[in-house]
Amino acid sequence: MTPTFNPFETEFCSIFDNAKDLHSYIAAYGGYISNMTQSICQEYSSVNKCLDSHDPKSPMYSDLKSPSRPWLWQVCTEYAYWQTGAPIWIPGTIVSRKLDTNWYQRQCPLLFGEHNVPTRPQWRYINKEYKGWHISLNRTFWIDGEYDPWRTLSVQSDWAPKRGRHHYFSGQQEDAHYVVLPQSVHHWV
Structure with missing residues (x-):
């Protein structure tokens, strides 16, 4: 794009x-x-057959050539970046609240059961290792799209600590650049 x-x-x-x-x-x-x-779902006999997350024989679990498999491996084992409905205390959600972390997480063993995936992604370890929003990197160019739903989780989230060139994190000065591209979306950046 x-x-x-x-x-x-x-x-x-x-x-x-x-x-x-x-x-x-x-x-x-x-x-x-x-x-x-x-x-x-055009190649399936029905929408249920296409999207049934309860059938362990579903092609969504058995298609080893699916381009989303590497990303799902990271989500299942490390990131826990599930696209869930808004929390109950936030009024209105475009995504059903039935799509919660448990709904997504129960699919990981069906996708990667032979690899002994963890019961829950190891996101706490990842955040501890890389310091989450407080990560401090040099020679890094952070680019996010204004409308990218993943920006909420990035170092440029509206809820992340404010940063810019030569800010200090963890006692270190970082030399990084930060850009949010106006009116941009995921993959367009």
């Missing part, structure tokens, strides 16, 4: 162009999800 093509605008934001009220916004979003599901 390049800055000349922003799929966030063309493939998602544009679905709301003709929406005028809450009901038409919901209908537009529902249509988007329906079309995306049909596209993803």
